[in-house]
Amino acid sequence: SQELEQSPQSLIVQEGKNLTINCTSSKTLYGLYWYKQKYGEGLIFLMMLQKGGEEKSHEKITAKLDEKKQQSSLHITASQPSHAGIYLCGADMGTSYDKVIFGPGTSLSVIP
Amino acid sequence: NAGVTQTPKFQVLKTGQSMTLQCAQDMNHNSMYWYRQDPGMGLRLIYYSASEGTTDKGEVPNGYNVSRLNKREFSLRLESAAPSQTSVYFCASSEIYGYTFGSGTRLTVV
Numbered sequence: 001s002q003e004l005e006q007s008p009q010s011l012i013v014q015e016g017k018n019l020t021i022n023c024t025s026s027k028t029l030y031g032l033y034w035y036k037q038k039y040g041e042g043l044i045f046l047m048m049l050q051k052g053g054e055e056k057s058h059e060k061i062t063a064k065l066d067e068k069k070q071q072s073s074l075h076i077t078a079s080q081p082s083h084a085g086i087y088l089c090g091a092d093m094g095t096s097y098d099k100v101i102f103g104p105g106t107s108l109s110v111i112p
Numbered sequence: 113n114a115g116v117t118q119t120p121k122f123q124v125l126k127t128g129q130s131m132t133l134q135c136a137q138d139m140n141h142n143s144m145y146w147y148r149q150d151p152g153m154g155l156r157l158i159y160y161s162a163s164e165g166t167t168d169k170g171e172v173p174n175g176y177n178v179s180r181l182n183k184r185e186f187s188l189r190l191e192s193a194a195p196s197q198t199s200v201y202f203c204a205s206s207e208i209y210g211y212t213f214g215s216g217t218r219l220t221v222v
Contacts, residue, residue: 004154009152033210033211035211035213040216040218041215041216042116042202042213042214042215042216043202043204043211043213044213045210045211045212048210088154088155090155090211099145099157099160099170100211101157102147102154102155102156103154104152104153104154105154
């Protein structure tokens with residue numbers, strides 16, 4: 001089973017609409033990363049959250065880490081076709097070695 | 113531009129053939145990783161290297177070997193390719209926070 005779950009699995013929205021993607025863990029997250037992947041390309045780092053209750057924004061994308069540090073949400077305001085792609089959350093689960101575990105991804109399509 | 117470079121971008125192998133995927137980073141990062149990405153499975157760690165001269169198994173190491181040739185380069189070898197190894201392979205590097213990914217290698221084993 002996945003240690004990190006993402007919902008929804010896929011999303012189709014009309015341009016201009018807001019949307020939210022969730023990333024959930026059953027364990028405490030020591031660091032939570034959001035990445036975006038354009039189809040057929042590598043992953044691009046969006047932002048990192050570490051503290052419970054932390055919120056960061058970049059352009060029209062806002063990410064939050066809840067107080068218990070077990071869930072993060074990624075919110076896109078006024079979506080554009082350029083936002084289309086796969087969004088992956090990655091988490092530092094506090095293991096003894098330096099690695100990040102990734103969720104299965106959420107595929108976003110934005111219809112003009 | 114600085115970053116992680118993977119070669120080749122595409123490869124088709126016959127079952128039983130061998131090949132090496134190359135990865136190089138020019139950011140002076142200590143840690144490097146190989147992941148595979150399959151539909152609905154997300155990214156799964158194959159091997160990683162915390163520093164030059166060290167390598168460790170990740171979640172799905174069977175059928176693969178790695179070499180950390182120097183601080184810059186981390187290669188992934190398939191000794192006898194199997195159809196189950198059809199996937200997109202990503203190399204990444206990191207220092208403290210966040211990973212920088214290569215653009216991926218799309219491998220098909222027929």
